[in-house]
Amino acid sequence: MAEKIRALTKKQLETLKNKLMEEKNSLVFNDQASTTNLELAIPEGSDEVEQSITDYTNSHLLRFRNREVFYAKKIEKALKKFDKDEFGLCSDCGDWIRFERLLARPTAELCIQCKEESERDESSSFTGRQSKSLGKVVDLTGMMA
Numbered sequence: 001m002a003e004k005i006r007a008l009t010k011k012q013l014e015t016l017k018n019k020l021m022e023e024k025n026s027l028v029f030n031d032q033a034s035t036t037n038l039e040l041a042i043p044e045g046s047d048e049v050e051q052s053i054t055d056y057t058n059s060h061l062l063r064f065r066n067r068e069v070f071y072a073k074k075i076e077k078a079l080k081k082f083d084k085d086e087f088g089l090c091s092d093c094g095d096w097i098r099f100e101r102l103l104a105r106p107t108a109e110l111c112i113q114c115k116e117e118s119e120r121d122e123s124s125s126f127t128g129r130q131s132k133s134l135g136k137v138v139d140l141t142g143m144m145a
């Protein structure tokens with residue numbers, strides 16, 4: 001993998017920009033759909049069990065929407081890079097990100113090498129977070145030990 005990564009061509013950049021636009025449009029559509037579901041999911045005169053299921057569903061939908069909002073922001077950020085001619089450049093080392101990688105993940109900000117490094121960092125901090133928020137998982141580990 002020591003081969004030099006070439007700059008993206010105009011055509012490749014165009015392809016990626018279109019892809020981002022498509023993703024953005026599909027998110028707006030999904031956002032409307034989940035808002036509609038959210039309203040439909042509130043029943044009138046439901047008993048407690050139904051109510052708790054509704055709460056659960058709604059909090060699920062909200063979490064899903066938050067993720068969409070987060071992703072929409074990433075898309076916006078990526079689209080802005082086109083204006084500054086920074087799209088496709090790794091925000092860490094400044095090298096070009098491979099076209100294939102961007103095609104699969106147009107919001108990628110890091111080249112594969114930097115991404116792998118940051119994932120190694122993330123996975124170690126995730127283990128720390130997990131033991132706090134997911135108490136059950138920790139209990140299970142304790143039982144098996």
Ligand SMILES: [Zn+2]
Nearest residue numbers: 090093111114
């Ligand atoms: Zn990099």
